Amino acid sequence: MTLILVACSKTTFTVTFDVDGEGSESIEVEKNSLVTRPADPVKTGYDFIDWYEDADKTKTWDFASKKVGENVTIYAKFEIKKFNVTFDTDDGTPVDGQLIEYNSLVCEPSKPTKEGYDFVGWFKDAAKTIPWNFQTDEITANTIIYAKWSLKEGLFPKGGLREQIDENNPRILNKVYVSTKSALQSKAKGLEPGTAVIIEDGTYDGVVLSPEANGTKENPIFYIAKNPGKVKFTGEARIEIKGNYNIISGIEFTNGSPKYDSGIIVIRGSYNRINNIKVTNFNGSFTKSNWITLKGQYNVLDNSTFSGKSHKGPLLNIMREDDSPNYHYIHHNHFLDFASGLEENEWETIRIGTSVTSRSSSFTVVENNLFERTNGEIEVISVKAGENLIKGNTFIEVEGLVTLRHGIKNIVEDNVFLTNSITDGGGIRFFDGEHIIRNNYIEGVRTSASFRGGIIIHSGNNSIGKTTSKSGQWTAFNTLIENNTLIDCERSFVYEGKYPHAPENITFRNNLVFAENKEVVFEGITLVNPIYDNEHYCGASLGIELKDGIFFSQEAPILSTVNGLKLHSEFGARDLNVLNNKNAGCLF
Incomplete structure (x- = not known):
């Protein structure tokens, strides 16, 4: 086998x-x-x-x-994987991007600089609310890191001063006393720094001054009343300051009119100051004129009272002749009883720039002013430039709104709007983008207009990233609306829809609305990519589809009255001042 x-x-x-x-x-x-x-x-x-x-x-x-x-x-x-990290310096000096591996840290770059600003830090979000931590935050995708800035203290003093300039001012080196119109007009020429033209008590009719002399920061040139309020300019008056470092103070303008349509006082130079003046019913036969015109840079209008303007033309016109920044400071003034222009344009109480220069920044501050019944038009403050600050003002019975009409990166904060339920009062409306609307109080708005309300977010003629004409309607975008309180308002929020392009990337955070028996939001158009974060709304109806981040109720919130304002302990505005004629306006 x-x-x-x-x-x-x-x-x-x-x-x-x-x-x-x-x-x-x-x-x-x-x-x-x-x-x-x-x-x-x-x-x-x-x-x-x-x-x-x-x-x-x-x-x-x-x-x-x-x-x-x-x-x-x-x-x-x-x-x-490697990802591109880009640093958005918000018009500061450029910072080089970095190519970073997945789950790796970004190298902290050198601090950028920006004219008129101090660098705050780097942030994760475009609204600049979440800081970037270079020790712990790792890269997992292409990333933009955003620079945040704050206004320089030296350029934008906070709070200003309740100050009246008189003949005892320590910067005065030489005093020239005048008691007649002819003496005033002849002496106000060729003055040296530190000279004060001191005007004796009396009435001066038809005064025209056009000084060209320059003072210095340490020793300005003064044109002041010996006794503030006891010097009255009447008739066709005109003061035109062509030089730098001049101060006008203590004069009352009454029973007269501007000599020219550019205004009673025209400042062409820089570092000048209009302090503690009073203008009452100074209209004459004009159908259109300003009262005050500011050109140049670093000019101040403070502690003054303006009442009874009855004709067309901005009361205060900040005239921007080119794209240069202005750095003007408007504080502690009292504006009242500006007649209605019956929906016509150019009846603003304050206008900052025009559409011609609106794509550049003015850096003007309007702070701690009182507005009462300044009813010229819908734009009580008309902002037509970038990077301005509207802060701490009080608006009482005003048939108009703070309007960000052109320009980007404006801040509107700490303002109080008390309409007392008049028709077509309101708060804030804005076009364009990268604004901050923060910590404002708005009460009692009554309107049925689609472009009026508490806070109005405007549609526009351009898609985001594209342009329209300078005078056109620039679509609202990338704006932060936070910590505002709106009480008893018809149309607390308006998503205005007149134009074809909807607002985009609007962030609502920690706002409080109590609109008992009223709709909270009037939706004329649907916002694109809105963010709602800790929003607390109470009203008869919401007006939009309920979104994540909105807490809606028909039950009244618990509010406390502080300085006459109805505030919540956790949400909305806080630490606000309500101005009156004792803490704003002239001091005589």
Whole structure:
């Protein structure tokens, strides 16, 4: 008997796919067969490169020709992703971008600089509310890191002063007393720094002054009443300051009119100051004129009272002749009883710039002023420039709104709007973008107009990133609306929809609305990509679809009365001052 032994040859082999620490998968492949290429594997934070024969991943596996003759492992090779990190300096000096690997830290760059601003820090979000931590925040995608700025203290003093300039001012070096119009007009020429023209008590009719002399910061030139309020200019009056470092103070303008339509006082130079004056019913036969015109830079209008303007033309016109910044400071003034222009334009109480220069920044501050019944038009303050601050003002029974008409990056904060339920009062309306609307109090708005209300977010003629004409309607975008309180308002928020492009990327945060028996939002158009964060609304109806971040109720919130304002302990505005004629306006 013969025993024949036959060796059985293996007909399949195991092919293992090693996915570089992400696990493995095996298949059986027939001897001398090709391996079918699997789907590209995925590893978070990495790009797949290819499959390799060796563990060192130096030779790729050729799925088109390489056949299996033994058990084999095929290795996946990956390369870590790299992401672009861009620094948005918000018009500051440029900062170079970085290419950063997945889950790695960004190198903190040098601080950028920006004229008129102090650098605050780097932030994760465009609204600049979440700081970037360079020690812990890792990169997982292409990223923009945003610079945040604050206004320089030296350029934008906070709070100003309740100050009246008189003949005892320590910066006065030489005093010239005048008691007649002719003496005043002749002496107010060619003056040296530190000279004070001191005007004796009396009435001066038809005074025209056009001084060109320059004072200095330490020793300005003064044109002041000996006894503030006891010097009255009447008739066709005109003071035109062409030089720098001049101060006008203590004069009352009454029973007269501007000599020219550019105004009673025109400041053409820089570093000048109009302090503690009073203008009452100074209209004459004009159908259109300003009362005050500011040109130049670093001019101040403070502690003055303006009442009874009855004709067209901005009461205070900040005239921007080019794109240069202005840095004017308007504080502690009292504006009252500006007649209605019956919906006509150019009846603003304050106008900052025009559309011609609106794509540049003015850096003007309007702070701690009192507005009462300044009913010229819908734009009680008309902002037509960028980077201005409207802060701490009080508006009482005003048929108009603070209007950000043109320009970007304006701040409107700490203002109080008390309409006392008059028709067509309101709060704030804005076009364009990158504004901050913060910590304002608005009460008692009564309107049925689609472009009036508590806070109005405007549609526009341009899609975001595109332009329209300088005088056109620039669509609202990238604006933060936070910590505002709106009480008993018809149309607390208005999403205005007159124009084709909806506002985009508007952030609402920590606002409080109590609109008992009223709709909270009037939706004329649907916002694109809005963000709602801790919004607390109470009213008869919401007016929009309920969104994440909105807490809506028909039950009244618990409010406390502080300085006559109805405030909540956790949401909305706080720490506000309500001005009256004892803490704003002239001091005589």
